[in-house]
Amino acid sequence: MRKLILLNREEIDIWIDPRLSNGDSPFEDLPTLEGFPGIIKAKEAISIDIFDFSELLYRRSISDQPKYLFALYRVPLQLDQNEVNGSIWKSPSVHPARPVQNNE
Amino acid sequence: MNKKLIADFAVYADKNDLDGTGARIAGIFLAILKFEYQYKLARYDYVRILASDGPPGELKIIGVNEFSTRLFFVEFGLVKDLVEPMSFDYWLDLLSNLLKTLAQQENSEIDPIEEARLRISVDKNCTTVKMTKLVKQTRKYLIEPELKLKANYFGLLLYVRLTELATGLVAYRFIAQAGYLDIIGMCDHFSITDDQLVMHPKPHWSGLAQHRDHGFIAPLKIPLAKFQFSNQTTT
Numbered sequence: 001m002r003k004l005i006l007l008n009r010e011e012i013d014i015w016i017d018p019r020l021s022n023g024d025s026p027f028e029d030l031p032t033l034e035g036f037p038g039i040i041k042a043k044e045a046i047s048i049d050i051f052d053f054s055e056l057l058y059r060r061s062i063s064d065q066p067k068y069l070f071a072l073y074r075v076p077l078q079l080d081q082n083e084v085n086g087s088i089w090k091s092p093s094v095h096p097a098r099p100v101q102n103n104e
Numbered sequence: 105m106n107k108k109l110i111a112d113f114a115v116y117a118d119k120n121d122l123d124g125t126g127a128r129i130a131g132i133f134l135a136i137l138k139f140e141y142q143y144k145l146a147r148y149d150y151v152r153i154l155a156s157d158g159p160p161g162e163l164k165i166i167g168v169n170e171f172s173t174r175l176f177f178v179e180f181g182l183v184k185d186l187v188e189p190m191s192f193d194y195w196l197d198l199l200s201n202l203l204k205t206l207a208q209q210e211n212s213e214i215d216p217i218e219e220a221r222l223r224i225s226v227d228k229n230c231t232t233v234k235m236t237k238l239v240k241q242t243r244k245y246l247i248e249p250e251l252k253l254k255a256n257y258f259g260l261l262l263y264v265r266l267t268e269l270a271t272g273l274v275a276y277r278f279i280a281q282a283g284y285l286d287i288i289g290m291c292d293h294f295s296i297t298d299d300q301l302v303m304h305p306k307p308h309w310s311g312l313a314q315h316r317d318h319g320f321i322a323p324l325k326i327p328l329a330k331f332q333f334s335n336q337t338t339t
């Protein structure tokens with residue numbers, strides 16, 4: 001069985017709605033995954049059976065609260081690989097740029 | 105006076121536009137006015153609509169940006185309690201009123217704005233806009249892109265109708281889902297190369313890096329084998 005290991009690289013728990021796709025349907029027409037929408041804990045990696053699908057689409061929150069960000073994300077699932085690694089990257093809106101250091 | 109097609113008509117309501125409905129309706133409004141009516145509103149290219157702490161419902165025309173006459177700013181007092189329960193109608197009325205106010209100021213036609221408002225209001229569950237400027241005929245195919253606004257769907261949906269000229273067979277396929285500006289950025293023109301439909305992004309699309317960061321591919325290539333041709337004109 002093909003698997004995706006999806007790692008939450010955020011330092012906070014994230015509410016997420018991931019769905020498997022072949023790129024031919026809008027996100028809302030895709031079935032939800034068992035156990036989702038739900039939370040992936042900070043730095044946690046989960047395993048998802050990906051069958052013959054070519055991509056995983058997800059919408060997410062910037063916290064553990066069920067609120068969609070106005071954005072859609074995609075994890076490509078290479079069809080020639082049995083185990084694919086994917087990441088939920090840090091959102092710039094939750095991690096503002098560091099202030100410039102004053103070296104004087 | 106050189107009036108222009110507006111390049112962007114965008115809502116910056118921050119957290120108050122909770123599900124992005126304001127931004128989605130602004131996108132389809134602009135798509136109808138621009139692609140189907142070729143409606144020219146004013147001399148500026150961009151209208152930025154910002155939520156303010158002013159009296160609820162009040163539109164405050166700020167005017168052109170002091171650094172760029174291409175940018176025009178408007179503020180509106182957001183009726184926060186109405187946003188969620190009446191989201192669609194609330195944003196549709198707010199945006200059409202705003203456009204009509206600007207049209208009056210610029211001595212431009214109001215009828216196209218009202219026609220667009222009516223279309224969105226009547227076809228609330230699915231408004232379709234033909235992207236006429238992007239229609240292209242190759243030696244073998246006619247490529248006709250369309251934008252759709254569907255209630256409760258994220259962003260706008262881009263579809264392509266592909267007609268095989270030799271046989272008249274038609275395929276209609278979903279291509280992409282994104283906010284208006286990203287759709288416009290990722291979709292400069294289409295071509296058919298090596299039995300693939302290729303969607304080419306605009307050469308200087310500022311959202312390209314973020315689009316790729318979000319995991320998407322540009323230019324997007326879809327093998328023609330993934331289009332299901334039939335003799336029915338599905339929409």
